[in-house]
Amino acid sequence: MRIGPHANNLPDEQKLLIYIETVRPPLAKFLLGGFNRKVLDACKANGVATVLRVYTDDQALLRSALGGVRRKTKPAISVRAAAPFIDTVTALAAEHGFTYVEGYNEVYQTGSELVRYAEFDIALMKQAEQRGVKAMIGSFSTGNPPDSWAGYVPALRYAGQQGHVIGLHEYSAPVMQYGVGENQWRGGAYTLSDPVTDPQALGWWTLRYRRARAEWQTLGVNPLPNIAITESGIDDIQPRPGGTPGRGWRTTLGTEWEYKAPFGSWADQMRWYAWQLTQDPYVIGAVSFGWGALDPAWMNFRDDVDEGLLKVFMAAQLTLPRDSVNPQPQPSGFFAELKKAIPNVVDLTGSLPRHQTLRYATRSLAQINEISGHHTTGPTTYTPQQCAVQHVEVNGWPGIGYTFWIDRAGILYCCNDITTVSYHVGTTALPGDENLPAIGLAYPGDYRKGHDTPTPEQRATTARLVPWLNTYLGKTLLLRGHRDVAGGTECPGENLMALITELNQQISPPPANLETLRNAAWNALYPAGGIAYVPGHALPKFAKEQKLGLPTTGEFTQGPWTAQGFRDGIVYAVTGKWDDLKVLGWF
Numbered sequence: 406m407r408i409g410p411h412a413n414n415l416p417d418e419q420k421l422l423i424y425i426e427t428v429r430p431p432l433a434k435f436l437l438g439g440f441n442r443k444v445l446d447a448c449k450a451n452g453v454a455t456v457l458r459v460y461t462d463d464q465a466l467l468r469s470a471l472g473g474v475r476r477k478t479k480p481a482i483s484v485r486a487a488a489p490f491i492d493t494v495t496a497l498a499a500e501h502g503f504t505y506v507e508g509y510n511e512v513y514q515t516g517s518e519l520v521r522y523a524e525f526d527i528a529l530m531k532q533a534e535q536r537g538v539k540a541m542i543g544s545f546s547t548g549n550p551p552d553s554w555a556g557y558v559p560a561l562r563y564a565g566q567q568g569h570v571i572g573l574h575e576y577s578a579p580v581m582q583y584g585v586g587e588n589q590w591r592g593g594a595y596t597l598s599d600p601v602t603d604p605q606a607l608g609w610w611t612l613r614y615r616r617a618r619a620e621w622q623t624l625g626v627n628p629l630p631n632i633a634i635t636e637s638g639i640d641d642i643q644p645r646p647g648g649t650p651g652r653g654w655r656t657t658l659g660t661e662w663e664y665k666a667p668f669g670s671w672a673d674q675m676r677w678y679a680w681q682l683t684q685d686p687y688v689i690g691a692v693s694f695g696w697g698a699l700d701p702a703w704m705n706f707r708d709d710v711d712e713g714l715l716k717v718f719m720a721a722q723l724t725l726p727r728d729s730v731n732p733q734p735q736p737s738g739f740f741a742e743l744k745k746a747i748p749n750v751v752d753l754t755g756s757l758p759r760h761q762t763l764r765y766a767t768r769s770l771a772q773i774n775e776i777s778g779h780h781t782t783g784p785t786t787y788t789p790q791q792c793a794v795q796h797v798e799v800n801g802w803p804g805i806g807y808t809f810w811i812d813r814a815g816i817l818y819c820c821n822d823i824t825t826v827s828y829h830v831g832t833t834a835l836p837g838d839e840n841l842p843a844i845g846l847a848y849p850g851d852y853r854k855g856h857d858t859p860t861p862e863q864r865a866t867t868a869r870l871v872p873w874l875n876t877y878l879g880k881t882l883l884l885r886g887h888r889d890v891a892g893g894t895e896c897p898g899e900n901l902m903a904l905i906t907e908l909n910q911q912i913s914p915p916p917a918n919l920e921t922l923r924n925a926a927w928n929a930l931y932p933a934g935g936i937a938y939v940p941g942h943a944l945p946k947f948a949k950e951q952k953l954g955l956p957t958t959g960e961f962t963q964g965p966w967t968a969q970g971f972r973d974g975i976v977y978a979v980t981g982k983w984d985d986l987k988v989l990g991w992f
């Protein structure tokens with residue numbers, strides 16, 4: 406799972422847009438001054454869910470709690486007293502098109518306070534529903550509630566039933582791994598050496614959400630609500646090892662904690678945290694506190710101030726799957742169906758070597774759109790087993806990179822489920838993203854010009870596999886070579902590219918048919934009669950070049966002119982003078 410921004414304000418719109426469009430985290434959180442239309446549009450275009458927090462006077466409670474001065478009496482909350490606040494925040498969230506809206510922040514977190522806080526959050530959820538928004542309730546600070554969740558159960562139950570989400574904050578210090586696994590405080594002494602590679606490790610600060618969820622289950626909450634980490638980072642956790650740092654990861658810069666083996670840098674630690682979150686499908690998103698700052702005390706939390714460190718942080722996130730691993734197994738009966746079409750098929754999906762802990766992300770069948778052809782280079786006798794060892798032990802990947810493998814005898818090997826997003830066409834710019842829609846099809850050997858050429862058996866199996874996949878998935882997959890997706894590689898070589906081109910010509914209808922299709926589409930534009938489309942005709946050709954969009958009228962004459970309206974303008978010329986076309990605005 407990739408970590409999103411917690412935008413407190415908007416000091417640099419461009420930087421935030423780059424982060425959102427490059428990292429594409431599942432969730433981004435905004436305070437009122439932290440977004441504008443452009444930022445929210447970018448989130449929408451990139452499938453980033455958004456959560457709004459309206460910073461209010463209630464923040465004063467947060468300050469007193471963090472300052473260690475616990476007020477004897479807190480103002481009694483009642484739904485009635487909170488009604489104007491709930492009304493304001495849900496209206497704002499709906500107006501700006503947010504996915505989620507938050508309520509209060511880091512307050513009413515213990516004992517009987519939780520009972521009244523649950524009432525508040527239920528009122529928030531109900532009001533949010535009326536406005537077509539989901540609520541992100543709770544917003545509990547690290548380590549809270551400190552003892553029992555019992556008082557808050559009604560809110561958990563309602564959230565689980567109605568699809569709202571519990572927001573939890575998780576900070577640790579001086580590294581994100583403190584309090585997790587073996588990294589514990591033990592009566593004045595501490596251990597801080599466990600890299601915590603256990604994908605279900607429990608923590609007291611970070612990864613505490615796993616303990617919380619287990620308790621909800623014990624308390625009979627069913628269905629369990631999803632969780633989002635709505636703040637995270639390094640904060641002033643006590644007790645903890647080391648005199649430095651203070652609040653915020655930037656306090657580690659220039660100290661021994663800036664890079665601490667075996668945890669690495671801030672970016673490394675956040676990557677570890679994000680990797681842990683990836684293991685739990687019920688975690689729908691997480692954000693790092695610290696894009697911009699409203700308060701000088703927040704400056705050391707900021708991820709966005711140092712361009713170089715930000716790039717390292719982004720690169721670390723990009724090596725992870727975007728979302729939590731939500732296992733999508735091979736559809737049942739897949740192999741049996743395939744064997745009917747291609748008898749010489751061998752299923753290796755359960756038996757190839759794979760990584761001890763790392764797992765590939767999965768996808769739905771609807772997300773598959775293309776097949777990428779690869780050659781392995783090296784000898785033609787290379788096997789899927791040897792390749793799996795290479796990819797796991799040398800490359801450090803979760804398993805073999807390819808989905809299918811066709812050997813020289815034309816035997817087809819299934820190496821991964823087709824729902825597995827394995828690595829074969831990733832680039833350093835967007836690792837993982839190119840792999841999501843692509844099935845990897847490998848041929849052992851070196852298929853560059855002057856080297857190996859596909860055998861008749863390999864050609865025959867390929868010619869059966871591709872149309873079978875198209876039929877099975879109910880769509881025409883884009884069939885291309887690795888080098889068509891990612892630059893800087895010759896893979897799969899000229900000789901396999903020739904086979905790919907040949908198959909594409911067999912599968913795709915000739916261009917003339919597509920012209921017929923386009924013509925039919927124009928005719929179908931409007932119920933009454935459509936708009937006749939003349940291929941290559943000057944007016945639509947010119948409109949296409951000028952990117953004027955779809956036609957809104959048919960062709961017509963007016964005095965000396967011939968003209969046609971398009972979405973973004975009227976194309977016209979003196980009749981017959983087709984080399985002197987002009988555009989007239991609608992207004």
Ligand SMILES: [Zn+2]
Nearest residue numbers: 779780887896
């Ligand atoms: Zn390749």
